[in-house]
Amino acid sequence: MLEAPVCHNDNPRAATVANRVKFAGVIFAHTVTHTTSVALPPAEVLERAKRFFAERVPQAAAHVEKEGPQFVVLRGQGGEEVVIRAWADGGATTRVRASTLFFDQALDRFFSTLPLESGVEVA
Numbered sequence: 001m002l003e004a005p006v007c008h009n010d011n012p013r014a015a016t017v018a019n020r021v022k023f024a025g026v027i028f029a030h031t032v033t034h035t036t037s038v039a040l041p042p043a044e045v046l047e048r049a050k051r052f053f054a055e056r057v058p059q060a061a062a063h064v065e066k067e068g069p070q071f072v073v074l075r076g077q078g079g080e081e082v083v084i085r086a087w088a089d090g091g092a093t094t095r096v097r098a099s100t101l102f103f104d105q106a107l108d109r110f111f112s113t114l115p116l117e118s119g120v121e122v123a
Contacts, residue, residue: 042086
């Protein structure tokens with residue numbers, strides 16, 4: 001792993017290739033946000049997310065903790081969280097944004113199951 005010196009929270013540089021900051025011997029991970037457009041209604045995206053994270057991520061399943069018409073918060077067995085929001089952008093396209101600390105690979109797998117209309121942006 002490549003590390004850059006980080007001595008204070010206002011330093012914007014990433015500390016490692018894995019997007020983690022090492023400060024005083026403790027590694028802190030940054031929340032990663034995935035954004036894309038899909039050809040499904042928002043409610044269908046959220047329903048698919050709930051099923052996917054409950055059934056297709058056996059080593060780290062996540063279940064609904066909170067939900068609303070445009071979002072779902074899923075909680076993993078170790079307390080890990082993934083938040084997914086889906087909303088119509090005015091046309092037939094649905095925008096989807098998901099953020100997580102530990103479910104990056106699972107989110108990539110989930111997005112690969114959707115009919116994407118744009119690439120997945122990761123920030």
